[in-house]
Structure formats: structure tokens, C-alpha cells
Amino acid sequence: MQKYDYENLYFFNDNQTGIKGVICIHDTTLGPATGGCRMWTYATEWDAIEDALRLGKGMTYKYAAAGVDLGGGKAVIIADPKKDKSEALFRSFGRFLNRLNGLYITGQDVGTTLRDMETIRSETPYVVTLPRELGGAGPISPSTALGVFQSIKACVKEKYGTDQLKDIRVAVQGVGSVGYYLVKYLTEAGANVTIADIDTKRTKELTEEFGVRVESTETIHSLDVEVFSPCALGKIINDQTISELKCKVVAGSANNQLADEKHGDFLSELGILYAPDYIANAGGTIYDTDRLKPGGFNEVRAINHVERIYETMTDIIKISKEETIPTYKAADLYAERRIESVGRAKHLQKDIINNMQ
Incomplete structure (x- = not known):
């Protein structure tokens, strides 16, 4: 974590629902850490941790390069998506996620679906990938x-x-x-x-x-x-x-x-x-996360941002x-240049606030 400047690594477990996994927070300079919720069978728990760390860091760079004001993170549930899914399991994950109070926002990933995101959303507002009827962007x-x-x-x-x-x-x-x-x-x-x-x-x-x-x-x-x-x-x-x-x-x-x-x-x-x-x-990430901006999802704005790639x-x-x-x-x-640049601007803002206090 020190070598690659990770901020947090959270483990979660619930014997009643059978859920266990990890949430990685890589960098929140640009905004709340955001990334998918992956559900997969791993040979070892360490493999799951490494996957979360690798993917979380990748999301930091993706958002930064895309001009999106979000940081990078990843959630990994250690389970078989073909046989271990249940409403209770995803509700349990939603409650763990809610404890972070917006530090991490999750979405659909390998092994999870929009329906799973809907279940998680019943326990926490910190879900970005949702169908249109729930305020999301829909298919990406x-x-x-x-x-x-x-x-x-x-x-x-x-x-x-x-x-x-x-x-x-x-x-x-x-x-x-x-x-x-x-x-x-x-x-x-x-x-x-x-x-x-x-x-x-x-x-x-x-x-x-x-x-x-x-x-x-x-x-x-x-x-x-x-x-x-x-x-x-x-x-x-x-x-x-x-x-x-x-x-x-x-x-x-x-x-x-x-x-x-x-x-x-x-x-x-x-x-x-x-x-x-x-x-x-x-x-897809740019389009999907547009709903987190003030006023909610705006398709014209989202598409214009995608075209800026x-x-x-x-x-x-x-x-x-x-x-x-x-x-x-x-x-x-x-x-890295964008993260550094925005980080300097946010540091200046904090200095101003501290001086006013």
C-alpha cells in the first residue's frame, strides 16, 4: 500500500449470509473512490486482495485521464456468481458499503448484474450503475x-x-x-x-x-x-x-x-x-458516472464527455x-499530472478554509 500510495483496504465478513471480501480505496484526490463490485472465485484470499488493489489503482488512472472527478477503488466479493448469489448476500454488502458513508461508490462488474446493483441500492445510496427507472444511465x-x-x-x-x-x-x-x-x-x-x-x-x-x-x-x-x-x-x-x-x-x-x-x-x-x-x-464509465453530477444524469452532457476521448x-x-x-x-x-494538478488546487482551498477559521 505504501509503495503505490493506497489509502485504505477494508475487509468485510458476515457468517449469516456467507459473504466475505475486500474493498480497496486507492486515491480520493479527485473525488470519492469509485469502481465496480466484482464477484469471483479466487484460489486464495490474497489473490482477491491483489485483484482489488490492481483494479482499484487502474480506476484511479481511468477517471483521472477521462476528466471525471472521482477517485479509484474496487470491491471484490469472494464467491461463485453462478451459485452463491442471494438477496441477503447483496443486502449485507450494501450495509457494509453504507458504513463507509460515501468514501466508496460501487457499480456493476464481472460476476454482478444490474439486478444485483438494485439489491445493493436497497441498503445504500452509494451505487452508480443502475437502470434508468432508478435514476441510472442504463446500458453503457x-x-x-x-x-x-x-x-x-x-x-x-x-x-x-x-x-x-x-x-x-x-x-x-x-x-x-x-x-x-x-x-x-x-x-x-x-x-x-x-x-x-x-x-x-x-x-x-x-x-x-x-x-x-x-x-x-x-x-x-x-x-x-x-x-x-x-x-x-x-x-x-x-x-x-x-x-x-x-x-x-x-x-x-x-x-x-x-x-x-x-x-x-x-x-x-x-x-x-x-x-x-x-x-x-x-x-462507459464516463457515461455511467454522469448521474453523480449535480442535477443527475444528463444524456447530452454524458455523450459529449464520451466524445472528448x-x-x-x-x-x-x-x-x-x-x-x-x-x-x-x-x-x-x-x-498523474491531472491528479497532481487538482490535488494542488484542493490543498489551496483547504488552506483558505483553515485561515478563515
């Missing part, structure tokens, strides 16, 4: 895809001098809810799209709807295209695949696309422009060139 996949689309445009502008995507070849790996909308945006912009997914029924549907071509999941990354867009599993950029890439841009929604930081360095050395995943996939990616490319560093490092620097 279209806005996540819109952010990826804006990242692709910014990267294409850097590589080819224009952000127009007509006839630009894009290979999309994974066409789930986010991938579907990305394909929609790309084809509407005139891009030449090829897709791959393990769900053959899904690829057939998109072929019929958008006229895209289908490629094997084993070879989609190696196509001769301008843009490779990983929207499925993480660690797709690894020792094996990196030598097979023929693209000039990597920009997708998948988390943890780099198997290791060194692969970000390799992409840079190969002249491949990488849109850091937490920059490209921030659209284009500007953010452009700024990160600029930092990358000025500092002669890969874009994944430039993204971290961009986020």
Missing part, C-alpha cells in the same frame, strides 16, 4: 464503443493525416455488446470491417446486418489492416502475437491488452500506435512524442 455498452471509436479516429488521424475512416480496414476481435456497437459505428463511417468471435451465431448476425467479413479468432490479429481492435480477452498483445501484427494502430475495448508492459515498448518500436485500454474503453487520445499522442515514451506510459503521465 454503446458509450463504451463510442469511446473506442473516438480513439480509433484520433489514432488514424495521427497515422494518416485524417480522421475520416472511409475505406480504412479494421479488424475487430470480439463482437459482444461493445463490439457490436463498435462495428455499427465503424460501418456507418465507411470503414472496411472484418470481425471474429467464438460465437458463430453472433458473427452470422453481424454479417447479415452490416455486411462485414468474418475471420478466424486465431488469425484476426494478423490481418493486413490499418487498425486492429481487440474487444474480447486481455493479454492479446503478447510474445507470440506481436510479431504477427501487420496493423499500424491497436485500439480496442478489452482490458489489459498488453500481456506485459514490455509489449507496449515493442509496439512503439514497431511503429504501431497503441491506444491505452483504459483511455479507449473509458466511455478523441481529444484525450490526441493529447496522449502528443505527450508520447514530446517525451519520447510509448503511449501507455504517456497515458499514466497524463493521469
Whole structure:
């Protein structure tokens, strides 16, 4: 915690409902720590702790880079989402969450659903991901895809001098809810799209709807295209695949696309422009957390903010060139600079208040 400047790590347990887990508070400089509630089976409790710490720190950087006034955190419930869910369990979590009095705000994540968030919301107001009827933003996949689309445009502008995507070849790996909308945006912009997914029924549907071509999941990354867009599993950029890439841009929604930081360095050395995943996939988070602003959710404002990912990616490319560093490092620097800047402003405000007292 000291090495990476974590603020708090909370453990919770309730024998009556069977719930146990951990809440990580990484940084609250920009605002309350916010992040998803993950429900997963872990080999050990330490694995769950490490996951919460890693993901919480990632949320700090995502919010900071996205211009959202929230800090980073994560909740992990150690349980099997397929068989251990119950109303009592999520109500118990809601009560634990409520004890933090707004220090941490949670949302949907791996292993949890909107329905689970509704149950948690019955015990605490500190839930961000909710259906429209409860004041939430509703489904966020279209806005996540819109952010990826804006990242692709910014990267294409850097590589080819224009952000127009007509006839630009894009290979999309994974066409789930986010991938579907990305394909929609790309084809509407005139891009030449090829897709791959393990769900053959899904690829057939998109072929019929958008006229895209289908490629094997084993070879989609190696196509001769301008843009490779990983929207499925993480660690797709690894020792094996990196030598097979023929693209000039990597920009997708998948988390943890780099198997290791060194692969970000390799992409840079190969002249491949990488849109850091937490920059490209921030659209859903930006859209979802708009409801926390004064006055509640405003869709026009939320979409406008998502579209500014284009500007953010452009700024990160600029930092990358000025500092002669890969874009994944430039993204971290961009986020850290905002946290430091806002932290100084808040410190000044506290000084003024203290002097007045």
C-alpha cells in the first residue's frame, strides 16, 4: 500500500449470509473512490486482495485521464456468481458499503448484474450503475464503443493525416455488446470491417446486418489492416502475437491488452500506435458516472464527455512524442499530472478554509 500510495483496504465478513471480501480505496484526490463490485472465485484470499488493489489503482488512472472527478477503488466479493448469489448476500454488502458513508461508490462488474446493483441500492445510496427507472444511465455498452471509436479516429488521424475512416480496414476481435456497437459505428463511417468471435451465431448476425467479413479468432490479429481492435480477452498483445501484427494502430475495448508492459515498448518500436485500454474503453464509465453530477444524469452532457476521448487520445499522442515514451506510459503521465494538478488546487482551498477559521 505504501509503495503505490493506497489509502485504505477494508475487509468485510458476515457468517449469516456467507459473504466475505475486500474493498480497496486507492486515491480520493479527485473525488470519492469509485469502481465496480466484482464477484469471483479466487484460489486464495490474497489473490482477491491483489485483484482489488490492481483494479482499484487502474480506476484511479481511468477517471483521472477521462476528466471525471472521482477517485479509484474496487470491491471484490469472494464467491461463485453462478451459485452463491442471494438477496441477503447483496443486502449485507450494501450495509457494509453504507458504513463507509460515501468514501466508496460501487457499480456493476464481472460476476454482478444490474439486478444485483438494485439489491445493493436497497441498503445504500452509494451505487452508480443502475437502470434508468432508478435514476441510472442504463446500458453503457454503446458509450463504451463510442469511446473506442473516438480513439480509433484520433489514432488514424495521427497515422494518416485524417480522421475520416472511409475505406480504412479494421479488424475487430470480439463482437459482444461493445463490439457490436463498435462495428455499427465503424460501418456507418465507411470503414472496411472484418470481425471474429467464438460465437458463430453472433458473427452470422453481424454479417447479415452490416455486411462485414468474418475471420478466424486465431488469425484476426494478423490481418493486413490499418487498425486492429481487440474487444474480447486481455493479454492479446503478447510474445507470440506481436510479431504477427501487420496493423499500424491497436485500439480496442478489452482490458489489459498488453500481456506485459514490455509489449507496449515493442509496439512503439514497431511503429504501431497503441491506444491505452483504459483511455479507449473509458466511455462507459464516463457515461455511467454522469448521474453523480449535480442535477443527475444528463444524456447530452454524458455523450459529449464520451466524445472528448478523441481529444484525450490526441493529447496522449502528443505527450508520447514530446517525451519520447510509448503511449501507455504517456497515458499514466497524463493521469498523474491531472491528479497532481487538482490535488494542488484542493490543498489551496483547504488552506483558505483553515485561515478563515
